[in-house]
Amino acid sequence: MHHAADILLTLFIIFVAAQIGAEIAQRLKLPGVVGEIAAGGVVGPSLLGWLTPAQILPGTPLDVLAEIGVVLLLFSVGLETRLDDLKKVGKNAFLVGVLGVIVPFAAGALWAHGEGFEWVKSLFVAAAFVATSAGITARVLQELGVLQRTESRVILGAAVIDDILAMLLLGVVSSLQGGGTPDLQSLLLTLAGAIGFVAIIGWGGTQVMRRGSSWLEAPISPHSALSVVLAICLGLAWLSTRFGLAAIIGAFLAGLIASETRQRDQLEHQTMPLLAFITPFFFVVTGAKVNLGELAHVDALVMLAIVTAIAIVSKLAGGFLGALSLGRRSATIVGFGMVPRGEVGVVIASLGLAAGVFNERIYAVIVAMSLLTAMVTPPVLAWLLRRDVPAVEPGPASNSD
Amino acid sequence: MHHAADILLTLFIIFVAAQIGAEIAQRLKLPGVVGEIAAGGVVGPSLLGWLTPAQILPGTPLDVLAEIGVVLLLFSVGLETRLDDLKKVGKNAFLVGVLGVIVPFAAGALWAHGEGFEWVKSLFVAAAFVATSAGITARVLQELGVLQRTESRVILGAAVIDDILAMLLLGVVSSLQGGGTPDLQSLLLTLAGAIGFVAIIGWGGTQVMRRGSSWLEAPISPHSALSVVLAICLGLAWLSTRFGLAAIIGAFLAGLIASETRQRDQLEHQTMPLLAFITPFFFVVTGAKVNLGELAHVDALVMLAIVTAIAIVSKLAGGFLGALSLGRRSATIVGFGMVPRGEVGVVIASLGLAAGVFNERIYAVIVAMSLLTAMVTPPVLAWLLRRDVPAVEPGPASNSD
Numbered sequence: 001m002h003h004a005a006d007i008l009l010t011l012f013i014i015f016v017a018a019q020i021g022a023e024i025a026q027r028l029k030l031p032g033v034v035g036e037i038a039a040g041g042v043v044g045p046s047l048l049g050w051l052t053p054a055q056i057l058p059g060t061p062l063d064v065l066a067e068i069g070v071v072l073l074l075f076s077v078g079l080e081t082r083l084d085d086l087k088k089v090g091k092n093a094f095l096v097g098v099l100g101v102i103v104p105f106a107a108g109a110l111w112a113h114g115e116g117f118e119w120v121k122s123l124f125v126a127a128a129f130v131a132t133s134a135g136i137t138a139r140v141l142q143e144l145g146v147l148q149r150t151e152s153r154v155i156l157g158a159a160v161i162d163d164i165l166a167m168l169l170l171g172v173v174s175s176l177q178g179g180g181t182p183d184l185q186s187l188l189l190t191l192a193g194a195i196g197f198v199a200i201i202g203w204g205g206t207q208v209m210r211r212g213s214s215w216l217e218a219p220i221s222p223h224s225a226l227s228v229v230l231a232i233c234l235g236l237a238w239l240s241t242r243f244g245l246a247a248i249i250g251a252f253l254a255g256l257i258a259s260e261t262r263q264r265d266q267l268e269h270q271t272m273p274l275l276a277f278i279t280p281f282f283f284v285v286t287g288a289k290v291n292l293g294e295l296a297h298v299d300a301l302v303m304l305a306i307v308t309a310i311a312i313v314s315k316l317a318g319g320f321l322g323a324l325s326l327g328r329r330s331a332t333i334v335g336f337g338m339v340p341r342g343e344v345g346v347v348i349a350s351l352g353l354a355a356g357v358f359n360e361r362i363y364a365v366i367v368a369m370s371l372l373t374a375m376v377t378p379p380v381l382a383w384l385l386r387r388d389v390p391a392v393e394p395g396p397a398s399n400s401d
Numbered sequence: 402m403h404h405a406a407d408i409l410l411t412l413f414i415i416f417v418a419a420q421i422g423a424e425i426a427q428r429l430k431l432p433g434v435v436g437e438i439a440a441g442g443v444v445g446p447s448l449l450g451w452l453t454p455a456q457i458l459p460g461t462p463l464d465v466l467a468e469i470g471v472v473l474l475l476f477s478v479g480l481e482t483r484l485d486d487l488k489k490v491g492k493n494a495f496l497v498g499v500l501g502v503i504v505p506f507a508a509g510a511l512w513a514h515g516e517g518f519e520w521v522k523s524l525f526v527a528a529a530f531v532a533t534s535a536g537i538t539a540r541v542l543q544e545l546g547v548l549q550r551t552e553s554r555v556i557l558g559a560a561v562i563d564d565i566l567a568m569l570l571l572g573v574v575s576s577l578q579g580g581g582t583p584d585l586q587s588l589l590l591t592l593a594g595a596i597g598f599v600a601i602i603g604w605g606g607t608q609v610m611r612r613g614s615s616w617l618e619a620p621i622s623p624h625s626a627l628s629v630v631l632a633i634c635l636g637l638a639w640l641s642t643r644f645g646l647a648a649i650i651g652a653f654l655a656g657l658i659a660s661e662t663r664q665r666d667q668l669e670h671q672t673m674p675l676l677a678f679i680t681p682f683f684f685v686v687t688g689a690k691v692n693l694g695e696l697a698h699v700d701a702l703v704m705l706a707i708v709t710a711i712a713i714v715s716k717l718a719g720g721f722l723g724a725l726s727l728g729r730r731s732a733t734i735v736g737f738g739m740v741p742r743g744e745v746g747v748v749i750a751s752l753g754l755a756a757g758v759f760n761e762r763i764y765a766v767i768v769a770m771s772l773l774t775a776m777v778t779p780p781v782l783a784w785l786l787r788r789d790v791p792a793v794e795p796g797p798a799s800n801s802d
Contacts, residue, residue, distance in 0.1 A: 005639060005642035005643070005648070007460070007465050007468070008468070008472075008635060008638050008639035008642065008648055009639045011469070011635050011639075012632065012635040012636045012638075012639050015628075015631065015632050015635055016632050016636075019625075019628050019629075019632060059408070059462070060462070061460070061461070061462045061464075061465035061466075063462075064408050064462035064465075064466075065462075065465075065466075067408070067409070068412070071409075224420075226674055226677055226678075227416075227420050227677055228420075230416065230677070230678055231413065231416050231417050231420060234409060234412050234413040234416055235413045235417075237409050237413075238406060238409035238410045238412075238413050241406035241409065242406070247406070247409055270673075270674040270677075271674065272671075273627055273671040273672065273674050273675055274674055274675060274678055276627055276628055276631070276671075277627075277628075277631055277675055
């Protein structure tokens with residue numbers, strides 16, 4: 001009857017650490033998410049060791065909770081986004097997505113080749129520089145209550161484009177690395193599938209929801225609308241992985257179409273307690289994955305500094321160029337919003353390690369870079385957004401924590 | 402980046418199955434929870450096999466989600482309960498708890514001895530007849546909106562007593578089985594610890610919350626009160642396992658003390674979406690654990706029928722006698738409310754199997770009995786409660802689904 005005791009203690013530790021971290025961060029005028037990630041670093045294997053490395057491996061209960069947490073987060077971000085608003089920024093989002101992939105990929109490949117990797121391997125390493133992880137930025141935008149700003153919409157739209165391109169790129173470099181030549185036909189099929197998925201769900205789902213949301217009107221309980229859209233969220237999160245995309249893309253689309261229903265406000269309200277309970281697990285587990293021990297050499301630290309600088313500057317440059325028509329300030333915000341690589345870079349690095357492309361040090365550096373970009377972005381983004389509009393009232397800034 | 406795909410599909414299947422099951426059950430005028438458990442049986446290993454046995458073992462992500470689900474459920478039940486109301490039914494709850502343990506224990510021991518077990522082993526088997534699992538009944542009472550009735554309070558109070566006694570009993574029979582004699586001193590210490598835990602948390606926590614709930618008043622966000630009580634819930638759920646009690650007892654106490662705060666209504670409101678999302682995992686996983694294959698023999702089915710009858714009648718009799726001063730109708734309701742054994746009987750059976758006391762068939766029978774009592778109770782309880790007060794309006798009955 002007590003097998004669950006250990007996991008309950010761990011859940012308690014993570015949850016409390018997240019609250020304390022968020023509270024401290026907010027007193028330091030930083031976004032709460034910075035504190036939650038840092039709390040993960042503190043309770044994780046590198047420092048206190050209250051979370052063991054085995055507890056945060058893929059497929060463990062904590063990893064699954066973290067995954068559910070980021071899925072619900074992007075669902076709630078989608079719920080605060082309207083398709084029509086995204087369409088208005090379509091051209092900018094497309095440019096940001098494309099340039100935000102090309103520039104870091106090129107920069108990463110040049111760096112890796114300079115480090116002595118042959119070109120094919122360099123392209124694999126470069127792939128780890130590419131994919132933006134929308135979770136961190138989305139949380140900051142939500143926390144600051146600025147999801148309705150043009151820059152936020154460009155970032156969210158670009159994150160979808162970015163994920164499609166990153167997936168294709170990973171396909172190409174994997175097949176190059178496997179000694180094959182990328183099969184243009186199958187790549188085009190994959191691309192068509194991913195674009196088709198996003199287009200059909202985004203456009204078709206929106207139409208269905210606009211016309212048919214009366215069937216969501218609770219015959220049975222006020223929570224059945226919530227249950228229906230949560231089911232759609234889980235279903236699309238899974239389905240989007242079937243098209244090679246990240247689960248959070250499907251979750252975002254689910255929120256996007258749910259935002260067209262009449263129950264939108266009620267759903268937004270009901271999603272908040274779910275976020276409050278579950279998303280801390282995502283951020284704490286993300287922070288816990290930084291292995292400080294493997295970076296305890298000067299060489300590794302220097303490499304980490306260079307890699308992180310390349311990752312930040314190249315993504316910032318790509319996003320900035322793509323969004324330049326919005327003006328320099330907005331373009332800077334968009335560029336920084338695309339910087340976090342989060343867990344996606346970690347996964348690519350794991351694939352590279354398994355394939356023998358990465359050695360242990362490069363792996364640790366790439367993982368740390370991914371997490372550093374995730375740590376660095378929130379304060380910079382918050383500073384840029386607050387400076388930009390000093391009139392942002394403190395109310396919404398804290399509403400969604 | 403797609404390691405999470407499989408688990409997302411499983412979560413989607415479980416969640417949708419729960420909604421469909423609940424919907425069908427409610428159309429058949431049964432409590433939704435019956436449909437959710439039955440849905441687990443359908444998608445589980447015995448029928449469709451969409452959930453494999455390995456996916457629902459202790460410590461797996463689904464098992465942890467189920468555990469969180471039942472913890473949150475009992476937390477929300479505690480939130481709808483006041484300590485003062487529980488105190489008023491203290492004497493009845495105590496009698497129901499004590500007699501509801503003694504009668505099934507005696508009946509189980511007699512049956513097991515009649516089946517040819519020696520006395521010491523019979524006592525171990527009998528222990529699996531004892532512990533009421535409050536989750537099922539709590540959900541039915543919540544679904545019907547009758548948590549404020551005297552019978553509901555007696556059941557909830559008795560569930561706490563029941564859990565303390567069951568834990569002691571398990572300690573005694575384990576030590577007898579291990580060839581030792583129960584150490585009276587350590588048993589008394591355990592008893593004192595458990596009673597002390599419940600009393601200090603229940604009474605002391607209530608005092609603290611009554612006086613100090615102003616510190617919960619959100620300086621930072623309207624969700625920080627929720628985060629604080631959720632942290633308390635996880636902490637007490639874990640702590641209660643340290644005192645040998647089920648995690649749900651700690652969660653119930655956490656809800657009980659949170660119900661003394663000024664934010665009570667807001668917290669109740671915010672907990673509902675959490676329940677809507679997470680508790681289905683508990684009931685579906687519970688249903689999925691019934692292994693119909695092992696019961697596909699006439700002998701086993703006959704034994705199951707007898708064991709289930711003994712388990713139901715003995716618990717009903719104990720509860721009925723304990724609550725007789727409330728009148729026969731109320732005593733019947735209380736008696737049936739104590740019937741579900743749920744997962745607690747399953748865990749004792751697992752211990753028995755590991756210790757070599759149970760053979761495979763007895764194990765399967767005890768597991769099936771535990772789950773059958775969980776399946777049988779909701780419709781009977783709903784029928785008794787609806788018949789008793791035909792004026793129960795449909796509104797609250799569906800509010801908390």
